[in-house]
Amino acid sequence: MAATLSRDLIFLILQFLDEEKFKDTLHTLEQESALFFNFNYFKEQVLNGNWDEAERYLQGFTRFDENKFSTKIYFELRKQKYLEALDKPDRASAVNILMKDLKVFSSFDEDLFKEITHLITLDNFRENSILSNYRDMKTARANMMPELRRLIEANPLLRGKTEFPNLGGSRLRSLVYQSTNWQHSLCENPAPNPERGTLFVDHSCRNASDLAQMSASKQFVASNPKLEGFHPIGGATGASNQLPFHPQPPSLHTPPINTWMPNASNIMRPVLPGTINYSGLTYPGAMMSGMPNKIIPSAVYPTPSHNPAVIQSHDLPKTVVRTLTMWSNPTSMDFHPIHQVLLLVGTSLGEISLWDVPSMERLFARNFQASLVKDPSISVSRTLWDSKGSLFGVAYSKSMIQLYSYHGTNDVRPHVEIEAHVGSVNDLAFCNPTTNLCLLTCGDDRTIKLWDATTGVRVCTFEGHDSAVYSVCPHYKDNMHFLFSTSVDGKIKAWVYDNFTSKLDFDAPSRSCATVSYSADGSRLFSCGTNREGESHIVEWNEKEGTIKRSYQGLHKQSLAIIQFDMTKNQLLAAGDDCSIKFWDMDNANLLTSTDAEGGLPASPRIRFNKDGTLLAVTANDNKVKVLATINGQHLMCHMKNGEARTLEDVKPKLTKALVPPKTWKFTEINDASQFRSLRLATSIRAEKVSRLMYTSTGSGILGLASNAIHLFWKWPRNDLNPSGKATTRVTPCVVQPTTGAVMANDLTDSIAGEAVPCFALSKNESYLMSASGGKVTLFNMLTFQIMTICMSPPPAATSLAFHPMDNNIIAVGTDDNSIHIYNVRTDEVSHRLRGHSKKVTGLAFSHVQNLLISSGEDAQIIRWSTNTWEKENSAFLQIPERRTPRTNPAKSDIFLQFHQDQAHFLVAHESQIATYETSKLQCVKQWAVGEFMAPISHATFSSNCQLIYTSFIDGVILIFSTSNLQLQCQINPSAYLGSSYVRGCGLYPSVIAANPQDPNQIALGLTDGGVQVMEPLESEGKWGVSSPVENGSSSNTLASCISIG
16 A cells, blocks of 8 residues: 555656746656656657666666567667668767777677678668668658657567556645645634645644744745646647656636735635635635535635626617628628727738618728738737727737727728737737736737836836737726736736736646636636637626636537637627527526527627627627627617617618529538648658649559659559558658659759749559659659650740650640640651640640540640640630729639540639639639639649649638539648647648548648648548538539639
């Protein structure tokens, strides 16, 4: 029993050391106790090449000669160390490693030691056939880790030591508080506000002189727990994988708020009738059951209702009275505090607009324009009015905040512009801790800053969060200004303005990324958030003790995004969840009711009440904002326009038939990496922007062409994990490269920098690759990577390539002199030259059924050619919508083509639209146009069964449409696959997208940073999003009349 408790105590100490970040002591205790092998720490040392430290740590658990598994582990470490010395080359170090570290293994396998010794005689150890595939130091270390993990898990001396016990957060601290609470319960005269001066002696309540004497002596005070958290929702990279411990959701009990308020003992606090004031008792809910009745946990004492009146149905805003259409997706809203029918809206493309809701008139609109940042794709994070409605602030997703002054009607003037944070500004709030109006901001740089709202001068900075700060909530209470902040790792901190360090630190429920807000009267504190597993919480806090007072029920168990909430009239809570708006009475944890606002809401809509709670704005699909009203709100709407009474029939906007929006449905929005499967393909070859990308016809390989003329080729192995050998995110593919180390690279001799258009085409039998990057056209052998022939020296330069589907020796080459060359590889000559475009040719596609070639050009023209006569048969011009706002940074106006599997239709992708055309007459069948303030399209492609169209944009968004009606089926936001640190406008996005020809739900993205990422839905889902409604009963493969859905 004693031994077991000692073992448990060591684990508690290990957890405590990890929470307090005493890393060196932590790993020393792990090694000396030999109870827990921290594989993440061991992995870190190996990947960083800290071989001595890796072995030192391993020696605490096993020696190299204790069993065959231990021997193999030590051998792998020392062998890699030896190979790296040879590769530098550092012969002296290699000899030293050979004789001191590797010679001990000669007694186990003398032949192997001889072979290792022979490597030192070679100019390049890769000449050894076994090591011919050795790439570089970093890749080799990474490739070694799976084998080391297998050996460690199979080693009987390490078995069971790689998993840390399942402990609640801060377990040792909780036991200490339980002990002191128990000691307090045994005091003869227990004080109502006990003080804990030290842990060195047992607690006892003393008289005033004793307390004075104690306060004069030196004491140790336990610090607040600092638990590591999870990654932001929408993306996960790196940090959490380094954590040796995986704590469960921490205890809901946290240090009391009055322990950090200055002169807290002098602040008078009301004691509710029938209750005992335990505001000074830390962790009251952690006391043991069965204790004397002298102490009652705060979680169970009765609380009187703040609002005894029952909420009536007419108090709920459930009637949709207006629908406002934005130019892009609304991201933040706020009603004017005085003129409560004025709504301020910010959008995903940096637009802010002010609306008169009754008349549906846009009073003011402004695109993002900043003197410090020039970026057309910045989004609005938060919009907010000050309490008087004379000023409003706008926080942007990239470093900026802007303040505007409001002078009535449509008179909005720029006031102050501040570069506030490094990265995104996530929230802002007005406050008055000084004589001047101030503005609080928080951001991805983990800081909170206070600004003078009049001058824009920074007053102070709060630092202490370990991850991006998500929201701020300033408050004034008991003659003191303070603020709460939340971060994406689930931490909630409290701060006072006279001391720039946090005075209170506790966890949101389930480590959720949350927002914190007080009720309108400032008496009640609430938080709402979602963790990375999609678990959401709305809770009311006992702010004096930092404990949860009430947890509200009825939220969806798997939220796809961080849910947003709001409250009104000290009585009603509301949250956007599960494509609906849910309501609660503040004094009742059970769900009161919900509404779907007549449908068309996203999975986690944003909501905002006006001050009186008579109107509620909610974001909807298709760039809409719906405004819901109570009975009083409907009356307000009817009488606010020019003071004239209006009938309720006038409340709903009148739309002409041409403007009636299509029937909406729930599409899937993906914001987090946990919502799909993904794999970034590794390569040691330096590549720049991936300009072209395609799968092999068998779906087992991916071929890419980078802008620096380098080709990348991956192929999935056939093994026990992947018996089919097909592309999958479960198995990492191999980089295909001959043993000679040859790399397929295009000729750049005659190419013009900045004007070259990379292009390639793979033969039907996949044996040959034709490729160009602004220079000569090169034909490669795909088996050996050898150059078969080089032809067509510029000018003109090749801009697009396509193999004839019936003859691999015939290739169509589009050029920058506006012509198409039909090149015969066998005779090495151009047999025909096709002219019809007025600008360079950007796309070519052969039909293997109809004996025709479709071409597209930068002149927006589509031409049909006969492959029998090579004569022009028909042509049409792409219908490009006019834009009211010119592009700040326009994308290239290339047009990409792809045939539908029925060969009777083909896909056209342009920066402004995707469209399906009928092949014979070149008539538009369906068209989806990019909205005025949306980012341009970078590429699009059919799925293998042609039932979906995958479309990528230069802001990183990926939209998946149903081919039959071009209705949106799924939206994948960039933070989901590029990581939570992704910032819009950083220049990272998919420049090309490819679909697996064997799997309609798998795609590959060629990124502007040279990376390639494979994505597919979760196995439990099987597909992307939900299928859209079928138009007029038509089948999914039928393409109906031309419709513009922009």
